Amino acid sequence: AKLDTENKRLRAELQALQKTYQKILREKESALEAKYQAMERAATFEHDRDKVKRQFKIFRETKENEIQDLLRAKRELESKLQRLQAQGIQVFDPGESDSDDNCTDVTVSLESDQHPGIFIANF
Incomplete structure (x- = not known):
């Protein structure tokens, strides 16, 4: 037992x-x-x-x-x-444009003795 x-x-x-x-x-x-x-x-x-x-x-x-x-x-x-x-070529931005075409216009003024006062715009 x-x-x-x-x-x-x-x-x-x-x-x-x-x-x-x-x-x-x-x-x-x-x-x-x-x-x-x-x-x-x-x-x-x-x-x-x-x-x-x-x-x-x-x-x-x-x-x-x-x-x-x-x-x-x-x-x-x-x-x-x-x-x-x-x-002798002056390049300047004409400033803020009022147009909304988003294009940048650059105005070039050619100032030399041979060509006084000739302006070429909108390149």
Whole structure:
């Protein structure tokens, strides 16, 4: 009888340990699944981040090139203006125009000893 009681107690303890083991096993599987999902989300995030970085790099380089082109054009225009002024040709903007045609009129006045008072307008 004493052995039967000890046997029942040990069987009950074994059953409790097996239940605990199964519970821990399920928790481990659940944790692994959560880990893999988190790793997948992280990989997706990194991929999206890299894509945005590449797109921004292209955008920035394009804008930098546009700025360089505009600065180059500005320098060329300033150089042409200086050459014209050095030749005695005055270039001036007639001011704010009342017209709504969005055209810029530039009036050029040629003032030299050979051709006094000749005006060329609306270039």
